[in-house]
Amino acid sequence: MIEFWNVSKTYEAGNKALRNISMTIQNGEFVFIIGRSGSGKSTLLKMLLKEVEPTSGKIVVNDMNLGKMPRKFIPKYRRKLGMVFQDFRLLKDRNVYENVAFAQRVIGASTKSIRELVPAMLKMVGLSSKYKFLPQQLSGGEQQRVAIARALINRPEILLADEPTGNLDGQNSMEIMKLLNEINKLGTTVIVVTHSQEIVDRMKKRVIVMDRGTIVSDEQKGGYTYEN
Numbered sequence: 093m094i095e096f097w098n099v100s101k102t103y104e105a106g107n108k109a110l111r112n113i114s115m116t117i118q119n120g121e122f123v124f125i126i127g128r129s130g131s132g133k134s135t136l137l138k139m140l141l142k143e144v145e146p147t148s149g150k151i152v153v154n155d156m157n158l159g160k161m162p163r164k165f166i167p168k169y170r171r172k173l174g175m176v177f178q179d180f181r182l183l184k185d186r187n188v189y190e191n192v193a194f195a196q197r198v199i200g201a202s203t204k205s206i207r208e209l210v211p212a213m214l215k216m217v218g219l220s221s222k223y224k225f226l227p228q229q230l231s232g233g234e235q236q237r238v239a240i241a242r243a244l245i246n247r248p249e250i251l252l253a254d255e256p257t258g259n260l261d262g263q264n265s266m267e268i269m270k271l272l273n274e275i276n277k278l279g280t281t282v283i284v285v286t287h288s289q290e291i292v293d294r295m296k297k298r299v300i301v302m303d304r305g306t307i308v309s310d311e312q313k314g315g316y317t318y319e320n
């Protein structure tokens with residue numbers, strides 16, 4: 093479970109990014125966070141990653157108080173989280189296979205593990221046949237699939253996606269959302285920041301709406317009704 097207790101963030105410049113946010117997200121949930129630019133959505137995700145510290149309040153993830161976490165435990169904690177960005181952030185000079193394998197290499201995974209898991213992840217995201225391609229040889233939707241495979245290969249408990257479809261057209265966006273939904277069904281908690289009201293309307297998930305650093309609504313939109 094993810095818990096925010098009266099969390100506020102004022103950046104050094106004096107920008108109040110979050111104002112007294114309280115909410116909980118259960119393990120296995122799929123949650124959208126929407127809101128106009130500057131409303132604090134990315135700040136909220138960065139706090140979960142421990143890239144940004146709250147000015148006040150408390151964040152607890154699976155009973156761990158992030159504010160009290162010893163520094164040496166942070167890398168291990170971050171492995172519980174997978175992160176996907178709007179601009180994909182792939183290694184430009186490495187092929188698809190190596191981009192996904194990279195996440196395993198940095199944690200010192202064995203060659204055996206890499207050889208088993210990379211093909212399995214590429215299969216899951218539908219890119220088995222393109223494992224030798226460089227990012228620039230792929231469409232935006234395919235690049236984002238590589239980024240998702242990379243984010244998931246170390247089996248995170250939580251997947252954070254900050255505007256993952258911001259650079260994609262409508263069709264590719266829905267396909268990425270479908271993939272995130274499949275991943276969620278396999279048990280990963282998924283938190284997606286998006287600008288797209290259309291995506292949110294079609295997916296029928298919990299939607300947290302932010303405005304100027306506060307949560308202005310938090311509604312469960314019903315079951316999964318997206319049809320192919």
Ligand SMILES: Nc1ncnc2c1ncn2[C@@H]1O[C@H](COP(=O)(O)OP(=O)(O)O)[C@@H](O)[C@H]1O
Pocket residue numbers: 103104105107108109127128129130131132133134135136
């Ligand atoms: N590193 C930073 N330093 C100063 N102000 C920041 C920083 N990051 C974000 N902000 C400010 O905090 C507010 C919320 O930003 P952000 O969380 O990026 O919003 P969103 O992702 O919803 O667009 C904005 O006013 C933004 O300018």
Ligand SMILES: [Mg+2]
Pocket residue numbers: 133134135254
């Ligand atoms: Mg943002």
